[in-house]
Amino acid sequence: MDKVSPEVMLAFYRRLYPFKSIFHWLNHQPTPESLFVKREIAFNLPGDVIIRYNSFNDHDEFKKQVCKLNPTRFEIGPVYTSRPRDRKTARPGSFNPMQRELVFDIDMTDYDPIRTCCSDADICKRCWSFISAAVRVLDTAIRDQFGYQHLLWVYSGRRGIHLWISDKEAMGLTDEQRKAIVNWLTVVPKDESKRLNVRFGSRALPASLQTALDHLAVVFSELILYDQDCFASPEGYEALLKLIPDTRVVEALRSEWTAPSSSQDKWKSFKTQIKTYTKNSSQRALLTAAMEDIILQYTYPRLDENVSKKRNHLLKAPFCVHPKTGRVCVPIDPERIEEFDPESVPTVGQLLAELDTVAESAEHHSDWERTSLKPYVDMLEKHNLRIMEEVRKEKRGSDMSW
Amino acid sequence: MFKIEERSAAIEGKDKVQVELHGGLKYPHRLNFYDKPPIYDVSIEEFETSALNRLRILAEIESSAARNRTWEETKTVTETQCEKYLPLKSSSAIGADRESQRRIDHLGHFVLRLAFCRSEELRRRFLKAETTLFKIRFESDVGAEKELFLNSRDFNWVAVDKAEKDKYRTELLTYQGRGDSFETDKYYKVRWTRVPDLVDKRKVFLKGGWAYVPGREQSSIVYEEFETRLERDLLLTARYMPRLDEDMRLGGILDNLSQGFLAGVSSEWSDAPTDMNGESIKAEMVDDLAAKHFPMCMRNSHQRLRKDHRLNHFGRLQYGLFLKVLGLSVEEAIIFWRKSFDRINDDTFNKMYKYNIRHSYGLEGKRANYPAKNCQQILTSGGDPGCPYRHFSPENLQSALLSTYGPLGLTSTDLYEVMNTVKGGHFHVACTRVFEMTHSGIGGVKKGEGIGGGESVTHPNQYSARSMELAKAHEEKATQMLT
Numbered sequence: 001m002d003k004v005s006p007e008v009m010l011a012f013y014r015r016l017y018p019f020k021s022i023f024h025w026l027n028h029q030p031t032p033e034s035l036f037v038k039r040e041i042a043f044n045l046p047g048d049v050i051i052r053y054n055s056f057n058d059h060d061e062f063k064k065q066v067c068k069l070n071p072t073r074f075e076i077g078p079v080y081t082s083r084p085r086d087r088k089t090a091r092p093g094s095f096n097p098m099q100r101e102l103v104f105d106i107d108m109t110d111y112d113p114i115r116t117c118c119s120d121a122d123i124c125k126r127c128w129s130f131i132s133a134a135v136r137v138l139d140t141a142i143r144d145q146f147g148y149q150h151l152l153w154v155y156s157g158r159r160g161i162h163l164w165i166s167d168k169e170a171m172g173l174t175d176e177q178r179k180a181i182v183n184w185l186t187v188v189p190k191d192e193s194k195r196l197n198v199r200f201g202s203r204a205l206p207a208s209l210q211t212a213l214d215h216l217a218v219v220f221s222e223l224i225l226y227d228q229d230c231f232a233s234p235e236g237y238e239a240l241l242k243l244i245p246d247t248r249v250v251e252a253l254r255s256e257w258t259a260p261s262s263s264q265d266k267w268k269s270f271k272t273q274i275k276t277y278t279k280n281s282s283q284r285a286l287l288t289a290a291m292e293d294i295i296l297q298y299t300y301p302r303l304d305e306n307v308s309k310k311r312n313h314l315l316k317a318p319f320c321v322h323p324k325t326g327r328v329c330v331p332i333d334p335e336r337i338e339e340f341d342p343e344s345v346p347t348v349g350q351l352l353a354e355l356d357t358v359a360e361s362a363e364h365h366s367d368w369e370r371t372s373l374k375p376y377v378d379m380l381e382k383h384n385l386r387i388m389e390e391v392r393k394e395k396r397g398s399d400m401s402w
Numbered sequence: 403m404f405k406i407e408e409r410s411a412a413i414e415g416k417d418k419v420q421v422e423l424h425g426g427l428k429y430p431h432r433l434n435f436y437d438k439p440p441i442y443d444v445s446i447e448e449f450e451t452s453a454l455n456r457l458r459i460l461a462e463i464e465s466s467a468a469r470n471r472t473w474e475e476t477k478t479v480t481e482t483q484c485e486k487y488l489p490l491k492s493s494s495a496i497g498a499d500r501e502s503q504r505r506i507d508h509l510g511h512f513v514l515r516l517a518f519c520r521s522e523e524l525r526r527r528f529l530k531a532e533t534t535l536f537k538i539r540f541e542s543d544v545g546a547e548k549e550l551f552l553n554s555r556d557f558n559w560v561a562v563d564k565a566e567k568d569k570y571r572t573e574l575l576t577y578q579g580r581g582d583s584f585e586t587d588k589y590y591k592v593r594w595t596r597v598p599d600l601v602d603k604r605k606v607f608l609k610g611g612w613a614y615v616p617g618r619e620q621s622s623i624v625y626e627e628f629e630t631r632l633e634r635d636l637l638l639t640a641r642y643m644p645r646l647d648e649d650m651r652l653g654g655i656l657d658n659l660s661q662g663f664l665a666g667v668s669s670e671w672s673d674a675p676t677d678m679n680g681e682s683i684k685a686e687m688v689d690d691l692a693a694k695h696f697p698m699c700m701r702n703s704h705q706r707l708r709k710d711h712r713l714n715h716f717g718r719l720q721y722g723l724f725l726k727v728l729g730l731s732v733e734e735a736i737i738f739w740r741k742s743f744d745r746i747n748d749d750t751f752n753k754m755y756k757y758n759i760r761h762s763y764g765l766e767g768k769r770a771n772y773p774a775k776n777c778q779q780i781l782t783s784g785g786d787p788g789c790p791y792r793h794f795s796p797e798n799l800q801s802a803l804l805s806t807y808g809p810l811g812l813t814s815t816d817l818y819e820v821m822n823t824v825k826g827g828h829f830h831v832a833c834t835r836v837f838e839m840t841h842s843g844i845g846g847v848k849k850g851e852g853i854g855g856g857e858s859v860t861h862p863n864q865y866s867a868r869s870m871e872l873a874k875a876h877e878e879k880a881t882q883m884l885t
Contacts, residue, residue, distance in 0.1 A: 145609065146611050147610035148611070183601075183603070184601050198604070207574075207607055
């Protein structure tokens with residue numbers, strides 16, 4: 001059965017999609033503000049057709065149009081200087097993106113060179129560990145270093161995860177500032193043959209990465225050494241040897257590793273090799289640094305940077321349905337990211353079936369309450385309340401000025 | 403007398419000038435954040451010259467960027483130019499008329515603001531060039547004077563106190579600074595959004611959205627502040643521009659200034675006589691050469707490039723190879739295309755186009771020395787960009803010919819003959835006839851002589867080479883007659 005036939009999608013939009021919650025989330029307030037009415041929504045129709053620059057006055061109008069066009073999915077763009085649908089009446093050059101959530105995209109394909117369990121579009125519970133490690137690191141970094149609070153993590157429906165940040169300052173970042181934050185958070189070079197370059201001379205790891213390393217060292221031993229067993233194959237350990245900046249050690253290890261051994265044993269022998277140099281010798285410091293770099297190289301989040309760098313990039317809206325898997329792009333609680341299982345995410349077919357079992361005569365507007373979508377919508381609603389609370393506080397603060 | 407100046411003063415600052423406080427000295431510092439507009443009387447001549455001289459500097463800065471000069475080179479070049487056209491001495495300099503130098507610097511900046519606030523593109527380029535100029539001056543400013551200048555205004559940074567500094571000692575030291583001088587080193591706290599360049603390179607400690615900027619990176623905050631202020635002010639000026647009932651005499655000057663910048667005034671080439679011989683063609687010369695010596699097809703490419711600021715792939719290939727054979731070196735070609743695609747940023751240019759340019763010069767890929775397309779290839783290329791004689795509609799071709807070659811002597815009576823040849827499908831002949839007609843004056847070319855010895859045009863480069871040769875011979879004859 002085709003999980004995501006147009007009929008299924010239409011029923012999903014009519015009965016299940018939480019338009020009101022999405023509206024609150026984008027709008028930051030209960031009544032329509034420019035954050036929503038000047039916001040671009042782009043519809044993806046079957047056959048790679050994209051209708052851009054739609055905008056709506058409220059969630060009812062939004063829902064009506066979605067049900068009319070019945071897109072396979074829709075994407076959210078920036079808030080412009082004027083309503084995107086009226087852009088042709090704007091003065092030339094005066095229709096520009098002004099605000100936009102700061103977004104990040106982590107995709108499993110960027111981990112293809114290192115994961116051994118699946119490749120390409122496939123994902124299993126085991127490779128999800130890469131994503132959960134990335135979420136932990138990014139979530140902490142952004143909250144602690146950049147001080148943002150309103151982070152929404154959303155499963156992308158197949159093999160990745162999106163992050164939407166709705167803090168006021170984050171919404172207003174320029175492209176240059178977005179590029180800066182991306183580069184700050186990018187550690188693993190795109191070019192596989194290049195080594196990590198994150199230190200200033202012989203200094204210790206920058207503080208931001210030291211925090212990440214403390215967590216990733218654990219992930220490394222569990223995920224890379226044990227679960228994925230990355231250095232078992234000759235290609236696997238050759239890749240590792242390339243990252244060691246000491247020919248003597250490399251030769252010693254290579255001859256030792258011709259006999260098959262587990263990744264854990266290989267890592268141990270690497271550590272033993274490092275200890276052959278006396279404490280406080282420069283060579284030992286160099287190798288210890290290289291060891292830390294290797295841990296980062298294998299486990300540090302790999303971002304799809306093009307998504308984050310431009311204010312006007314479009315990104316798939318939460319709660320859309322992934323056309324290939326039929327799974328709903330649900331929010332995820334970063335605190336419980338390790339428990340998350342992509343396979344357990346409800347599919348659109350399953351949700352509609354759930355509705356059928358509780359069959360009642362008339363269609364309700366918030367039918368999602370009676371399906372397994374409920375906890376996810378509740379999660380978004382809670383997130384929205386926090387955003388709205390802050391906006392309210394700020395407003396009250398400025399009203400005091402009388 | 404200057405209504406504009408007065409109005410913009412009213413817009414941008416209520417409190418009068420930074421004057422008086424400093425014992426009558428109007429400009430106490432060499433550096434200027436240009437917060438306050440000049441609100442004194444200025445002669446029309448001063449108005450124009452101060453701006454023109456500043457424009458030379460800015461154009462040099464722009465072309466430094468296009469030529470990929472290093473920061474040090476750019477600095478040296480700019481400082482030499484400044485010495486010549488816009489000297490600005492430190493407060494300790496003896497014998498220099500500092501007040502008037504600073505006044506001219508101040509005035510020139512504000513006149514150019516008026517000229518360059520008009521479009522997005524002009525604003526962007528002006529902003530970039532002015533910020534670079536400010537950086538160069540800031541770097542060369544004397545330590546004590548710099549200190550005074552920095553103290554003279556509020557940059558809205560928070561000095562990090564000792565307790566906080568000690569708390570983050572380990573973290574701070576993983577970025578910059580040294581353990582032994584840590585006690586005396588100063589740190590300033592600003593929102594991270596104000597120092598994106600430092601965040602980009604992971605050079606500062608970040609905590610809760612605050613960047614802890616060490617004293618020696620303080621300049622980053624200053625530059626950023628300069629840039630954001632200027633950007634905001636330019637937008638503001640642009641908004642108020644239409645409401646200023648300006649002096650009629652100024653409109654023309656301002657128009658001229660902004661156009662000069664667009665064409666890159668640094669090139670002195672158009673004034674200099676044509677003394678080159680094909681070998682050393684500079685990027686800035688292409689506009690002039692196109693007007694005088696290019697066949698219709700290349701004129702068409704050039705005009706489209708200027709009009710749309712872009713050209714499709716085959717257009718770039720065809721026109722690029724033509725320019726190569728004309729004598730444009732690969733360095734100049736990169737400059738030429740970089741300047742032509744002025745709607746895109748450096749990143750995009752380097753990624754999308756630089757490789758292709760180098761490829762066509764045989765420096766990338768299979769390293770072949772590609773020849774320029776000849777007429778046959780252009781005629782059969784399918785019309786995009788194609789040969790105008792073949793691929794344009796007759797009406798279109800007529801008007802294009804007239805507007806293109808009218809200045810070179812082509813008249814509407816000549817058109818009849820050309821169009822008849824085109825109708826007969828003899829596109830080479832039509833092109834050759836146009837060559838003859840437009841070179842009958844200077845080159846003394848007669849009908850049927852073609853591009854020498856009765857040969858007709860079979861290659862666009864042949865057309866241009868012959869045209870330039872004739873112009874050169876004519877030039878030489880003229881000089882001989884004079885001596």
